[in-house]
Amino acid sequence: MAQSDFLYPDNPRRRQEVNRLHQQLLDCLSDSFRATNKLSDILNMHLGCRLPLIEMKRDGTIKENCDSIIQAIMKIQKELQKVDDALKKKLEPTLYRKLQDLKERETEKIAIVQKVISVVLGEATSAASAVAVKLVGSNVTTGIINKLVAVLAQIGGSLLGSIGVAVLGLGLDMMFRAILGAVEKTQLEAAIRNYEKHLVEFKAASEKYHHAITEVTNSVKHQMK
Numbered sequence: 159m160a161q162s163d164f165l166y167p168d169n170p171r172r173r174q175e176v177n178r179l180h181q182q183l184l185d186c187l188s189d190s191f192r193a194t195n196k197l198s199d200i201l202n203m204h205l206g207c208r209l210p211l212i213e214m215k216r217d218g219t220i221k222e223n224c225d226s227i228i229q230a231i232m233k234i235q236k237e238l239q240k241v242d243d244a245l246k247k248k249l250e251p252t253l254y255r256k257l258q259d260l261k262e263r264e265t266e267k268i269a270i271v272q273k274v275i276s277v278v279l280g281e282a283t284s285a286a287s288a289v290a291v292k293l294v295g296s297n298v299t300t301g302i303i304n305k306l307v308a309v310l311a312q313i314g315g316s317l318l319g320s321i322g323v324a325v326l327g328l329g330l331d332m333m334f335r336a337i338l339g340a341v342e343k344t345q346l347e348a349a350i351r352n353y354e355k356h357l358v359e360f361k362a363a364s365e366k367y368h369h370a371i372t373e374v375t376n377s378v379k380h381q382m383k
Contacts, residue, residue: 172346179353183313184323186360187223188214190306193368194230200374201293204286206279207237214323221319224310231307235299241278242294248274257291267291268381288377298370306363313356317348 191214198209212230215223246254253270256262271287279286293299313319 169343169346172343172350176346176349176353179350179357180321182357183220183318183353183360186357186364187220187227187323189368190227190310190364191223193364193371194227194234196375197234197371198230200289200371200378201234201237204283204289204378205237205241209233209237216324218323219319220321220323221314223323224314224319228307228310228314231303235303238293238299241290244278245271245274245290245294248277257294264291264377284381285378288381289374292370292374292377298374302363302366302370306367309356309359309363313360316356317352318356 191212195211198207198211201207202209209230210233212226215226218226245257249257249270253273257267257270268284268287268291271290272284275282275287275290
C-alpha cells in the first residue's frame with residue numbers, strides 16, 4: 159500500500175473505480191467498432207459499397223479510437239448520401255416525400271424503392287430496398303448516427319481522450335508517490351466524474367445505434383426469406 163493511502167484511505171477505492179469505469183468505456187468502444195463493421199458489411203453486401211472494416215487500436219488512446227469510429231461512420235454516411243441523392247433523382251417528388259415520411263408504412267416505402275433501386279445500383283434485391291429504407295428513409299442517419307458521432311467527439315476531446323486503451327494514463331509514479339497523495343485524490347475524483355458523465359451519454363447513444371443496426375439486419379433477413 160502506498161504511504162499516501164494511509165493519509166487518504168479512499169484512494170485505493172477511487173483507483174479501482176477509475177479502472178472499472180475505464181473498462182466500461184472500452185467495452186462501449188469495442189461494441190461500437192463491432193456495430194460499425196456490421197453496418198459496413200451490410201452496405202457492402204447489399205448496396206455495393208466498398209467500406210473498409212476497422213479495428214480497435216489496443217496501443218492507441220481513447221481519442222484515436224473514437225476518431226477511427228467517427229471516420230468510418232462518416233464514410234458510411236457518404237455512401238448513404240449517394241443512395242439518397244440517386245433515389246431523389248429517380249423518384250417522383252411525391253414518392254420521394256413518402257420515403258422521407260416517418261409515418262409512412264415501411265412496406266410501402268420498400269415498394270417505392272424497389273421501383274428504382276435496380277437503376278440506382280445496377281442490379282438489386284429486395285434486401286437492398288429494405289436496407290435503403292431503413293438507413294435512408296428514416297432518422298437513423300440524421301439522428302441516431304449523428305448523435306453517436308457527437309458523443310464520440312466529446313469523449314475524444316475531453317480529459318479522457320489522452321488516456322491509453324491498454325493502460326490508464328494517470329502516471330504510476332504519481333499514483334504511488336506519498337507526497338502527492340492529495341493530488342492523486344483530486345485527479346482520481348476528476349477522472350471518475352469525467353468517466354461517469356461521458357459514459358451515460360455514450361451508453362445511451364450506443365444502445366440506439368446498435369438497435370438501429372439490428373433492425374436493419376432483421377429487415378434484411380425478412381426480405382431474404
